[in-house]
Amino acid sequence: xxxxxxxxxxxxxxxxxxxxxxxxxxxxxxxxxxxxxxxxxxxxxxxxxxxxxxxxxxxxxxxxxxxxxxxxxxxxxxxxxxxxxxxxxxxxxxxxxxxxxxxxxxxxxxxxxxxxxxxxxxxxxxxxxxxxxxxxxxxxxxxxxxxxxxxxxxxxxxxxxxxxxxxxxxxxxxxxxxxxxxxxxxxxxxxxxxxxxxxxxxxxxxxxxxxxxxxxxxxxxxxxxxxxxxxxxxxxxxxxxxxxxxxxxxxxxxxxxxxxxxxxxxxxxxxxxxxxxxxxxxxxxxxxxxxxxxxxxxxxxxxxxxxxxxxxxxxxxxxxxxxxxxxxxxxxxxxxxxxxxxxxxxxxxxxxxxxxxxxxxxxxxxxxxxxxxxxxxxxxxxxx
Amino acid sequence: xxxxxxxxxxxxxxxxxxxxxxxxxxxxxxxxxxxxxxxxxxxxxxxxxxxxxxxxxxxxxxxxxxxxxxxxxxxxxxxxxxxxxxxxxxxxxxxxxxxxxxxxxxxxxxxxxxxxxxxxxxxxxxxxxxxxxxxxxxxxxxxxxxxxxxxxxxxxxxxxxxxxxxxxxxxxxxxxxxxxxxxxxxxxxxxxxxxxxxxxxxxxxxxxxxxxxxxxxxxxxxxxxxxxxxxxxxxxxxxxxxxxxxxxxxxxxxxxxxxxxxxxxxxxxxxxxxxxxxxxxxxxxxxxxxxxxxxxxxxxxxxxxxxxxxxxxxxxxxxxxxxxxxxxxxxxxxxxxxxxxxxxxxxxxxxxx
Numbered sequence: 001x002x003x004x005x006x007x008x009x010x011x012x013x014x015x016x017x018x019x020x021x022x023x024x025x026x027x028x029x030x031x032x033x034x035x036x037x038x039x040x041x042x043x044x045x046x047x048x049x050x051x052x053x054x055x056x057x058x059x060x061x062x063x064x065x066x067x068x069x070x071x072x073x074x075x076x077x078x079x080x081x082x083x084x085x086x087x088x089x090x091x092x093x094x095x096x097x098x099x100x101x102x103x104x105x106x107x108x109x110x111x112x113x114x115x116x117x118x119x120x121x122x123x124x125x126x127x128x129x130x131x132x133x134x135x136x137x138x139x140x141x142x143x144x145x146x147x148x149x150x151x152x153x154x155x156x157x158x159x160x161x162x163x164x165x166x167x168x169x170x171x172x173x174x175x176x177x178x179x180x181x182x183x184x185x186x187x188x189x190x191x192x193x194x195x196x197x198x199x200x201x202x203x204x205x206x207x208x209x210x211x212x213x214x215x216x217x218x219x220x221x222x223x224x225x226x227x228x229x230x231x232x233x234x235x236x237x238x239x240x241x242x243x244x245x246x247x248x249x250x251x252x253x254x255x256x257x258x259x260x261x262x263x264x265x266x267x268x269x270x271x272x273x274x275x276x277x278x279x280x281x282x283x284x285x286x287x288x289x290x291x292x293x294x295x296x297x298x299x300x301x302x303x304x305x306x307x308x309x310x311x312x313x314x315x316x317x318x319x320x321x322x323x324x325x326x327x328x329x330x331x332x333x334x335x336x337x338x339x340x341x342x343x344x345x346x347x348x349x350x351x352x353x354x355x356x357x358x359x360x361x362x363x364x365x366x367x368x369x370x371x372x373x374x375x376x377x378x379x380x381x382x383x384x
Numbered sequence: 385x386x387x388x389x390x391x392x393x394x395x396x397x398x399x400x401x402x403x404x405x406x407x408x409x410x411x412x413x414x415x416x417x418x419x420x421x422x423x424x425x426x427x428x429x430x431x432x433x434x435x436x437x438x439x440x441x442x443x444x445x446x447x448x449x450x451x452x453x454x455x456x457x458x459x460x461x462x463x464x465x466x467x468x469x470x471x472x473x474x475x476x477x478x479x480x481x482x483x484x485x486x487x488x489x490x491x492x493x494x495x496x497x498x499x500x501x502x503x504x505x506x507x508x509x510x511x512x513x514x515x516x517x518x519x520x521x522x523x524x525x526x527x528x529x530x531x532x533x534x535x536x537x538x539x540x541x542x543x544x545x546x547x548x549x550x551x552x553x554x555x556x557x558x559x560x561x562x563x564x565x566x567x568x569x570x571x572x573x574x575x576x577x578x579x580x581x582x583x584x585x586x587x588x589x590x591x592x593x594x595x596x597x598x599x600x601x602x603x604x605x606x607x608x609x610x611x612x613x614x615x616x617x618x619x620x621x622x623x624x625x626x627x628x629x630x631x632x633x634x635x636x637x638x639x640x641x642x643x644x645x646x647x648x649x650x651x652x653x654x655x656x657x658x659x660x661x662x663x664x665x666x667x668x669x670x671x672x673x674x675x676x677x678x679x680x681x682x683x684x685x686x687x688x689x690x691x692x693x694x695x696x697x698x699x700x701x702x703x704x705x706x707x708x709x710x711x712x713x714x715x716x717x718x719x720x721x722x723x724x725x726x727x728x729x730x731x732x733x734x735x736x737x
Contacts, residue, residue, distance in 0.1 A: 230502075321632060321636055
């Protein structure tokens with residue numbers, strides 16, 4: 001029998017017409033790479049950035065906590081908030097360059113405060129506030145927005161043709177889209193400021209505030225939390241009062257980046273059901289908002305297995321492969337074929353559900369990607 | 385009539401751990417929910433009255449065991465195994481009732497814009513509500529005055545947020561040294577750091593990033609005085625092929641001997657799997673050499689989608705006999721391939737039972 005021509009994993013699934021990832025990327029100056037933790041988002045973002053740089057574009061990749069060796073390969077030792085130039089491997093198109101930086105949410109928040117504060121005294125008062133320090137350091141919700149804030153600075157600088165953002169891992173990709181609005185609502189602190197301010201100034205809590213319709217609520221809040229927690233939190237909002245207007249304006253500008261036709265979103269998923277479903281939900285959300293969804297990269301896909309699996313007698317032609325070994329080879333093939341068939345149907349589901357967006361399959365590789373060379377191995381799969 | 389209290393069988397205790405409250409955390413995508421569900425089942429099987437806890441905004445680990453809808457009140461999933469889901473609103477309502485002692489007034493708090501704003505902004509407030517609820521659950525008593533739950537398994541947020549959750553009580557206690565929040569935070573912080581009652585289970589995959597993150601997390605938790613009760617390495621491939629066999633397989637691939645596409649694929653798959661096993665072993669070794677002790681392992685499940693049967697199977701692997709088989713196999717101390725096949729067969733038997 002003659003073996004059929006071996007199919008390469010990348011040639012399998014191409015429903016997206018002539019436009020491949022590279023073509024679509026060239027129309028963008030911002031790419032937001034989204035997905036939940038542990039799906040290989042950092043590697044995909046870095047591989048795309050590297051590939052675009054190799055093709056002659058000036059690229060910056062904004063990343064969050066990459067693998068240590070990946071960081072080293074990119075010339076990033078510690079958490080640093082400024083861009084570092086990454087040495088491109090041989091064969092790069094002239095003019096191309098790659099810079100990388102890691103997001104430090106606290107530094108980004110501090111800078112936002114510094115830039116919007118009307119005086120040094122105002123800035124210092126905010127930065128010294130205990131509640132501010134805790135909030136700006138804690139990652140809940142702030143990290144997403146601060147990544148956008150940093151992106152805005154980079155994009156505005158005009159030094160790059162493309163900025164690729166490896167967004168913070170989130171339970172759901174929508175958190176990124178909602179982060180500017182959440183940030184505004186949060187900083188507003190309207191209800192709290194309104195009801196708490198008068199009594200805070202008196203240094204005695206809850207007295208004046210008890211007068212309004214929310215008065216009893218504030219009284220109860222104080223009973224629950226104690227005066228100090230209430231006072232410190234209120235003081236935080238008070239301290240933000242002066243910069244609230246300009247910060248909100250800034251956040252709205254940052255938020256507008258989402259709808260810019262030169263901004264694209266790329267989802268990264270694993271072939272697991274939950275992960276694929278999330279990508280579809282994300283696509284729907286972007287459709288609703290008319291944002292530009294480039295496609296989904298499905299990472300660690302099991303390569304397609306032949307239609308007929310091997311049988312014991314087929315191994316008889318191979319003298320070194322004994323019966324027991326052949327039996328285990330067959331068992332392993334069956335296990336992997338089951339995964340391959342699952343992954344194939346997931347890719348089909350995804351391609352069907354996401355219209356003309358790209359569905360890009362990256363096979364599971366034998367070795368983890370953790371250096372420039374490893375990133376280069378992803379390029380052919382991503383480029384299609 | 386109160387249900388009969390089960391008897392705890394020390395032989396069957398998963399990870400050799402006496403029942404307690406554990407927070408299962410780790411890097412995103414390592415299988416925290418899977419490990420949580422398997423651990424809860426295993427403790428239940430060992431005779432512990434077990435509660436599996438999910439947190440709002442997190443994946444549902446109870447759905448791996450039962451399709452029952454889980455809410456703020458414990459829902460029985462199986463005999464001596466319940467699950468509940470902590471939501472911020474319900475926790476706030478409950479806490480407010482406790483402090484204000486007037487139900488009607490307390491309920492007015494929830495949904496009030498002032499409260500919402502405050503809960504968002506006040507550092508640690510939401511974390512404290514979750515921890516406070518867990519503290520209350522751990523202290524619950526049954527009709528006979530015995531602890532209502534022997535074991536509480538908390539499917540916790542991923543590393544960064546998980547760490548934030550665990551240290552928040554201490555942070556709040558230091559930030560606001562007086563007032564009701566302070567005494568609450570201090571009490572919860574003491575609970576979190578009580579080794580006899582609370583521990584952390586670090587879930588990881590045998591890959592570079594998750595292992596590195598696990599080691600870092602372990603150090604940070606030690607600094608905070610929180611006990612790491614166990615590290616569970618999930619998704620470990622048991623090598624079905626010895627190194628000498630793989631040489632023969634690569635030999636056959638290189639030999640240019642005529643073979644069908646399917647045979648070629650089978651040989652390539654074996655090489656891939658073996659390479660993966662070698663890499664995984666290196667990561668496991670790195671983890672164990674830093675920790676100075678062997679870690680618990682869970683085998684990779686070759687399943688398109690994990691079902692309840694897989695969770696049952698994993699819960700068996702968590703017990704001492706299960707670990708002994710896996711560890712012996714991974715150490716290569718037994719007859720290698722045959723034992724590996726036995727492990728695979730056993731896993732498959734569980735699937736079909």
